[in-house]
Amino acid sequence: MMLIILELFYFLELEILMINSSMIVMTILIDWMSLLFMSFVLFISSMVIFYSKEYLSGDLTINRFIMLVVMFVFSMMLLIISPNLISILLGWDGLGLVSYCLVIYYQNIKSYNAGMLTALTNRIGDVALLMAIAWMMNYGSWNYIFYLEELKNEKFMVIISFLVILAALTKSAQIPFSSWLPAAMAAPTPVSSLVHSSTLVTAGVYLLIRFNYSFSNSMMFLLLFISSLTMFMSGLGANFEFDLKKIIALSTLSQLGLMMSILALGGYKLAFFHLLTHALFKALLFMCAGNVIHNMMNCQDIRFMGGLIMNMPLTCMFLNISNLSLCGLPFLSGFYSKDLIVEVMSMNYLNIYIYLIFYISIGLTVCYSFRLVYYTCVGGSNFISLNNFSEKNMLMLKGMSGLIFLVVIMGSCLSWLIFPSPYLVILPFYMKIMTLLMIFLGMWIGYEFSKFSLSYKNLSMKYKNLSWFFSSMWNMPYISTFGINYFNIVLGSVYYKNLDQGWSEFFGASQISENLVYNSKKLQIILNNNIKMFFILFIMWMIFLLLF
Structure with a gap:
């Protein structure tokens, strides 16, 4: 409330390491938005952990579950307080990784498929974020918060903001990446409660709220x-x-x-x-x-x-x-x-x-x-x-x-x-x-x-x-599961039959080997009958001598 009323925000830099005047710094942004969001996430996650104590009461591995949820919340905290793309990526990737572990918590084939779909869809966003980090090398610092409004129409910033939108679309499951969200329901219900209210899916929206000046x-x-x-x-x-x-x-x-x-x-x-x-x-x-x-x-x-x-x-x-x-x-x-x-x-x-x-x-x-x-x-x-x-x-x-x-x-x-x-x-x-x-x-x-x-x-x-x-x-789940697997495998089989076992075989190895065998058989006929050949050549030579 104080930060809102006074319109304050704190920008903290924690120096982790310094080697030859090169600093590795952890930056933290504390303003009304991050504090408010963090308080909501922490309150909801505390209620969820309290709730899951009884929901998973018969579970033998409940401690592992609680630890995973705590790691999940920690990743979200890191994402919320970061004004820096590198530390955002740490929180972002942490969310993706821990969400995979939580979706496959009940170990069966459906959970594994859902977890894989979740993880691989989120990887697209992670790669987009990595590419945005690479483009931000041009600015000399990854603290994006300094550049958003100043360089709004600069061509590098346009590319970066496009990549950030792509990352947010995958994490917040917008079209065409929507199919993982209902699939992630394979997780235990307390996880669904946490993921779908304040952590994983809201990370994309939060990132866009932070980046909104540069679009x-x-x-x-x-x-x-x-x-x-x-x-x-x-x-x-x-x-x-x-x-x-x-x-x-x-x-x-x-x-x-x-x-x-x-x-x-x-x-x-x-x-x-x-x-x-x-x-x-x-x-x-x-x-x-x-x-x-x-x-x-x-x-x-x-x-x-x-x-x-x-x-x-x-x-x-x-x-x-x-x-x-x-x-x-x-x-x-x-x-x-x-x-x-x-x-x-x-x-x-x-x-x-x-x-x-x-x-x-x-x-x-x-x-x-x-x-x-x-x-x-x-x-x-x-x-x-x-x-x-x-x-x-x-x-x-x-x-x-x-x-x-x-x-x-x-x-x-x-x-x-x-x-x-x-x-x-x-x-x-x-x-x-x-x-x-x-x-x-x-x-x-x-x-x-x-x-x-x-x-x-x-x-x-x-x-x-x-x-x-x-x-x-x-039909989005079918496109993002069968559409990725089925048609590639069918295409592979067509390619294998017609090219590997077909034309390339005909013009390649088998044709060469047939030619070699054919020619060697001819040579073999000649070599097996060498005395006959010698006499025939001798007679031809005599005729040649008599004629000329």
Whole structure:
């Protein structure tokens, strides 16, 4: 608060080593943004570790798990306080490496595939960051914070900012790198809660917030287009998904698209504001989902759930509050950031595509949230009749209770804190209430959509194909798994048959060996009959002598 009010920031340089007047320095940037974000990450991770004490109570390797989570948080801290690309890369790579270890924590083939997809997609961003480091050699220092505004239109800075955007797109799972985010749900639920609220996926957005001064208009336009498409795609996909954790993961992706798109419109403070409020309710949402899965004997399919409000009232209450906060219902924390983002977007001179896609995405958010509530909390239970749902897990409930108050009140507190001078938003009446209209429309559509009998007997083939296309994130997981493996292997087999075993064999080794064998056979005939040859040559020689 002091740093915000006084507009201070501290830039610390810690000298690690000095050899022949060459210094190796660790730089730390402490300003209101890094301190606020660090406090959020630390608070959420403390709640998650507290929660996982009971969630993984039967696990023999729980200490290893806690250590991995602590390493994860440490990497994030390093990333937040670094104004230097080298130390950012350390934190960035630490996040990628530890997230791989956490995704494959439950050791089975699905986890290994998901972990590999996560690690390899994030490697693209790491390489982009390494290339940005190489380009920054031209400036004589890697403290990017000094160069952003001064060298904005310089050609090296354009390349660096493009590489940073590429790195952020992979880490924050925007199109075309989205498929790893739902796959990473193979991790234990406390990890999902931490990863999808405040650490791994927000690292890309945070990096872009730090770099936002250096983006040219064309970069901003590209980022806006990609992120708005991601927001729409994931909102649509969540309406066709049946896995509880994947629905929440897709909702994270949708919110990341929202943050990126408002950042691309120039509102980096708004993106940061939404980042913080989203971290709170998304962590709580995952914790509730974890409690439900824990009670349902590790079943994640929402079609088996129902009537949980009777057996798990507190968890359902937390789930509903965080869901409504996610939808942007007035006066919960999500409303303050989301409504402000949409109103600022409405005030800009924008084309109809951006305007519509923002509002449709908001409607879709409410739609899948209400679908989730309809499937899980309302009606009778669809699980086996000998169930034992209970809320005796006190540690898990305490961990969730720590977050619920912040989910309700933190939005207004942050809006006073981050924007000390009030924004003046002037919109016509219909544009002003458009957000509320979309929320209620989304509620209604979500409720109607849930009542569809989605058993495959009743559906036409066209609808099946459409729902399959939407639920698979526009075929992105297939492109990034089969698309990378399958076609290369098929091409390899064609190449092997037609070139290695085909034409190159015909014109190469086998042709040469055939020629050699053929010629050597001729020579062999001559050499085997050498006396005959001698006499024939003798006769020819005599004839030659007689003629001439």
